[in-house]
Amino acid sequence: MTTDALPLDDLVACPQCDTLHRASALPDNARAHCQQCGIVLMTSQPAAMARILSLALTAFIMMIAAVSFPFLTLDAGGLHNATSVIDAVLAFNDGYAFPLAVAVAFFIVVIPLMRLSALIYALGPLVREKKPRQGARKAFALAERLRPWSMAEIFIVGVTVALIKVAGLAAVTIGPAFWAFAGVVVITVLKDQLICRYSIWEALDKATA
Amino acid sequence: MGSAGQSHGLITARDAGLVACQQCGQVHPLHARICKRCEGRLRSRDEESLQKVWAWLIAGMIAYIPANVYPMLLTSTLVERSESTIIGGVVELVEYGSWGIAAIVFIASVMIPVGKFIAIVYLALSVQRRSIANQHERHKAYEVVEFIGRWSMIDVFVVAILSALVQLDTIATINPGIAALSFALSVIFTMLAAQAFDARLIWDANRTRQ
Ligand SMILES: [Zn+2]
Ligand SMILES: [Zn+2]
Numbered sequence: 001m002t003t004d005a006l007p008l009d010d011l012v013a014c015p016q017c018d019t020l021h022r023a024s025a026l027p028d029n030a031r032a033h034c035q036q037c038g039i040v041l042m043t044s045q046p047a048a049m050a051r052i053l054s055l056a057l058t059a060f061i062m063m064i065a066a067v068s069f070p071f072l073t074l075d076a077g078g079l080h081n082a083t084s085v086i087d088a089v090l091a092f093n094d095g096y097a098f099p100l101a102v103a104v105a106f107f108i109v110v111i112p113l114m115r116l117s118a119l120i121y122a123l124g125p126l127v128r129e130k131k132p133r134q135g136a137r138k139a140f141a142l143a144e145r146l147r148p149w150s151m152a153e154i155f156i157v158g159v160t161v162a163l164i165k166v167a168g169l170a171a172v173t174i175g176p177a178f179w180a181f182a183g184v185v186v187i188t189v190l191k192d193q194l195i196c197r198y199s200i201w202e203a204l205d206k207a208t209a
Numbered sequence: 210m211g212s213a214g215q216s217h218g219l220i221t222a223r224d225a226g227l228v229a230c231q232q233c234g235q236v237h238p239l240h241a242r243i244c245k246r247c248e249g250r251l252r253s254r255d256e257e258s259l260q261k262v263w264a265w266l267i268a269g270m271i272a273y274i275p276a277n278v279y280p281m282l283l284t285s286t287l288v289e290r291s292e293s294t295i296i297g298g299v300v301e302l303v304e305y306g307s308w309g310i311a312a313i314v315f316i317a318s319v320m321i322p323v324g325k326f327i328a329i330v331y332l333a334l335s336v337q338r339r340s341i342a343n344q345h346e347r348h349k350a351y352e353v354v355e356f357i358g359r360w361s362m363i364d365v366f367v368v369a370i371l372s373a374l375v376q377l378d379t380i381a382t383i384n385p386g387i388a389a390l391s392f393a394l395s396v397i398f399t400m401l402a403a404q405a406f407d408a409r410l411i412w413d414a415n416r417t418r419q
Binding site: 008009011012013014015016017018019020035036037038039041072074076077079081083087088089090091097099100103104107108137138140141144145148149151154155157158159161162164165166168169170172197198201204205 | 227238351381404
């Protein structure tokens, strides 16, 4: 199949500059950089898989809380308006702005939840040292492809800006969902830092073999 | 690779007669089409990369024009009805004395999108000219564009939250303007432009000269 002396499975090519490297085991907590362009090719963190899974599960539960509880409440002149994350999405629900409502719903709730479920589905059996589920590879690939489109952290900054804009107009109370959402953001950042694509694909290969 | 053997100089997968999966890193013989590991599509180089980059970029720039001309927010209170554009919103914040927030909105809605247009044009042109200058800087620019572009969405989310929150019948209501939609489209199109860019092309220019 190949004319190369090295077995192909021992090679890694940098996804951003195509430079070939020979893969070998990294010491714990080390990072391997591409020799040409310098991006991180792989990291090795002990027990990363179990930590990713538990962070993903926590984030999933907090996300459910974040969409169910009141997010912000506004009081002005005896009038009262409670807003959930769902309301924020439906704000665009009139006429021409409908496509925007769909996009916002995807960016802040649907895509983050899809990423989390796909990760839990793909990594769950690996952590328990079982064979991967059917479609685990597709699920992990999807979770990684969706990464730039998951915008929960940007939404939280947007909310902060909105709070300051509205501060002069009315009294705003921050609800439990706000803190749940902020928690999701922090946990997602921690979790994504632990994800090393290369190691997870290796683990999927090993578990299948 | 950190601990990896670097015995035979730097060689690309393509030069070695191989093709690498960009999604999972698995290396295959050059004729392979589908990755055996993740079932992703294999392409040694994305030949249509620049075409797609230009198409998405132009769409993004076009959508950015109405985003600045039309109102983002329609506000009505007991005493007045007002509309504010992106820049108008920033000016209002400055008038309230919220300098920090004004800066965040200005950076996210003006500096990042415009900077991104310029960066992508520069990246695409330099690859077309097969430039071998500043490869490391251009690769860094590509990474920054990929990382920071999504943050432009802040203002769209501000509009979403304000319109959901400020619905107090007679006293005050805020509704989204058409610019919110065109701005969101502009951000989405430029994100797709950045994703269509095949960074391997930056490094190819001097490889073929060797
Ligand atoms: Zn590289
Ligand atoms: Zn692959």
